[in-house]
Amino acid sequence: MAKYIVQRLGQTLIVVLGVTVIVFFILRVMPGDPVQLMFGDGDDANLGEARERYEQLLGLDQPLPVQYVRFLGEITTGDFGNSIVRGGEPVSAMIERALPLTIELAIVALLIALAIAIPVAILSALKQNTIWDRGGTAIALVGVSLPSFWQGIMLILFFAVYIPILPVSGVIDSSMSVERITGMAFTDAVLTGNWEAARSVARHLVLPAITLGTAVAAQFVRVLRSSLLEVKHQDFIDAFRARGLRERTIVRHMLHNALPTTAVIVGLRIGALLSGTIVIETVFAYPGMGNLLIQAINARDFPVVQGVVVLLTVMVIFSNLVADVIHGWLDPRIKISTKGTA
C-alpha cells in the first residue's frame, strides 16, 4: 500500500507540472491581459506609456519562458505570487481566506447529499419497480438535470424573498464576526463558543449547501441504488433471509457491501463538488475558491488563476487517491497492486 501511495504521489507531481504548463500558457494565449483591463480606457493623457510602464513593473513584458520559470520557482516555495488587480495582495493570503470556506461548504453539501441519497437509494432498491423506486429515480433524474444556477435563484426567491426564513447570500450576518481559527466560519464559531454567529453562519450555509448537495445527491442515488440492487440479488442475501435474519440486519449487510463502490464515487465526485462551487458561490455571494476564480478569470489576474487552478487540481488528485485507498480499506477483497491494476 505504501509503495502504491508513493507511486501515485509521483504521478501527481507529473500531472501538476502538466497543469502548470497548461494553465500558464492558456492564460497567456487568451486575448486580453490584466494591465489592458485594469487601465481600460482610463483618464491618462498618455495611456499607452502608462500601461507599458506598468507592464514592466509587473514583469509582464518578459518572455513567456522567463515568466513561466519564475512562476514555477514561486509555487515550489508555496508562494503563488501577488495579485495584479487587488493592490498586490499575496495570492496565498487570498487562497488561505477562500479555501476553508469552500471546504466547509463542500463538506456540508456532501453531508446533505448523503443524507438525501442513502435513504432514497435504499428505498428504491428495496422496493424495486414500485412507485417508490420510480419516484426515487425520477427525483435523481430531476436533481441531475436542474441547472444549479437556476436552482439557486429559485431557492433564494422561495426561502429568502417570498417566505423570508433564510438569508439570501453571504457567509454571516453583516453585524457579526467570527474569530478566525481554521478559516471555516461555522467551525470557528463553534470552537469559540460564539453560538449566535454559528446560527447565523449555519443559516447562510443552508441554501448554497442544498443547491450544491442536491445535484451531487442525485448522482449518489443512482450509484448507490445500482450497487444495492447488485448486492440484493447475491446468494448470501438469500441465505440471510433463509436464516430468518431481520430485514434491518439484511439491509445493513447490503449497505456494507455497497459502500466501497459508493465511497469511491464520493471521492471521485469531490472534483464535481469543487467545480460546482464556482457557480454556487457566485450566486450566493459566498467568498470561496469558486468566487475567487471567477473574479480572477474575468480580470485576467494571472497569478490568482494559476494559484487557484493548481491548488484545485492537487485537491482533486488527492481526493481520488484517498478514495482508492479507502476503497481498499473498506473492501478487503481488493488488493491494490503497484503494477497499476487493482
Next chain:
Amino acid sequence: MTETSTKRRRGWRLVALLAVLSLIVAACGGDSGEEAEATTTTAAAGETTTTEAASEETTTTEATTDGEGPSGTLTIGWNWDPGTMDPQMHRQRYTQIISHAMRDKLYYQEPPGLGLIPLLAESVTQVDDTNYDVKIKEGILFHNGDELTAEDVVYTFERLWDPATESPRASMGNMSEIAGVEQIDTYTVRWTTSIPFGPPDQAILGFHFSGQEILHKATYESLSLEEAASQPVVGVGPFKFVEWIPDQRVVMEANLDYWQGAPGVEQIVWRTIPEEATRVAELLAGSVDMIHPVSPDFVAQLEDAGMKLEIVPGTAMRMLMMNVRDGSPFADVEVRRAMNMGINKAAIVDSIYSGLAIAQGNVSGSGQEGHNEDYNPYPYDPDAAAAILSQVTEPIELFVQEQWQLAAEAIAEELRGYGMDVTAVVLDNATHTQINEEGTFDLMFGGAGYGSGDFSGAYYNNRFECARLETNRVRTGICDEALDTLMNEGVRGEADPATRAANLEEVIRLLTEEHVPWVPMFVEAEVWAMAPHVEGFRGSAAGQMFDLWKVTVGN
C-alpha cells in the same frame, strides 16, 4: 469483525450524526442577531423626525437632525470588493467610491453632474504659465484629530509619483507633465508643470484633483505598501474605517467631527454581491437598503415592489465602431454615413433599455465637454441608408460583449434588412478589448468612457489622436494630423474660452460628419435602487457615490 471495531464504527456514525444534527438545529434556530439588528435600526430610525438636513441645495448643511446624531445603518449591496484600502494602488471606480467615503479630495464632481467643485481646496491661482498655487481650507481635521495641512497634500502627491510606490494612478489626467509640488506655507501648495496647463479651471483636470484622496502623512509614512493595503484608514472624510472582510463587506462608521457636518447614518455596510439577481433578491428581502448597478431587466420588478430608483445619465458612450482603413467594408465614408442613418436608435433605447438610455447624435456624449444634444446630422432615414448599404454584401462580424448582445442583435437584424450580411459575435471582455485595441475588426459595438467629463483629454487622445497608433491602440484606425493640430493648438492650448469652445465644436463636427468612425448609439443611465426609507441619495453621472454623508435611513 471484532466487537471493538464495531463499537468504534458506531462511534464515528454517532459523531457524523451529531454534526449533521447540530448544523440543522443551528440553521433552523431563529437568527437573533439579525432580528436584534433590525430592531435596533428601526428604533433608531423611529427617533429621526426629519430628513431636511439631507438638503441637496447646499453642501454645508448637516445631514443629521438638530440635536440628534446619525441614526441607523445603510447597507449597500453592490458588485465589487475594493481589493485594497490604499487609494493609490488601484484603477477601479468602486475602490475609489469606498476610499472617497473616508477621505476627501481637493476637488470633486458634485452629483449628479461632472463639473468639478472645490472640496478640500479653497482656491487655485495661476502664478505664471507653469506654476499654480492651491490653497486648502483651514481647520479641517483628520479622523485622528490632526489638522490637514499643505504637508499632507504634498506628501500625497509625492507618494503617488514615487517610483517605489508603483502606483497605477501616477499618470492619470496629465500628471506625467507635472514637474513637482512644494509646500509654500501651512495651507498653500505650489504645482509646477513642464508644459502650460491653461487657466485654473482647465488645469485642475490635468492635475486630476478629483481622482486623488488626500492622505495623512504621519500615518502613511509609517506604513509599508503591504500594510497600507489593509490597515485602518486615516483620512478627512465623513466616515471612519471599521472593518474590511475581503469579498464579504466593508464597514464604516460616522465621523461625528466631519467638517461639513455629521453624517445622517451611524454606519455604512458595503456588501459584495456579484450576481445581480441575488442583489435584487437582497433588496426585496429587506436585507440591504440600496443596490448598484441595476440593469434595465430588473427596473420594472423593483418599481412594482415599491423600491425607489435613482437614475442619472451615465458617462459611457456606446457606439458602433467602423474600421475606416483600406480593405474594410467601411473604408468608404459614404457607407459609414449610411450606417449612421440606417439604425433606429430610439427603438433600441425604448425596447431594450426601457428608456434608461439617451440616444446619441454625435461623437460627444451627453453631459460631456462640447456636447450639443440637438446636434444630430444623421436623423433616422432607412430609405437613404438602404440605397447605399444594400451594396455592401460581404459577410461582416459585429463583435460585442455579452452585456450589449441584445442591442447588437437588433442592429444586426436591421442591417440584414438592408441586404447586408451581418452577424453579431459575442466576445468576453478581455478578448473584446484586445481586438478593439488592435483594430482587427470590421464592425464592433464598443464603449468610450468620459468620467472626467472632458472631450479634449484622454477621450480624444485614446480614440482619435494619431499618436495613439504608436502604442497599439488602433481601434477604428482613424488618424488625421490636421485634426490633431486643431485639437492641440485650438482647444488644448487655447486660453480664450469662447475660441476654445468654437474650435472644440469644429473638432466634433469634423469627426461626426467628415471622418465618421462611429455610429454614436446611446449613453446608458447609471441606476441605483433603494428601499423607500432611504433619503437624500444623489447618484453621480460618473457612477460615483459621493455625498453619502447626506443620506438618511428613515422609517
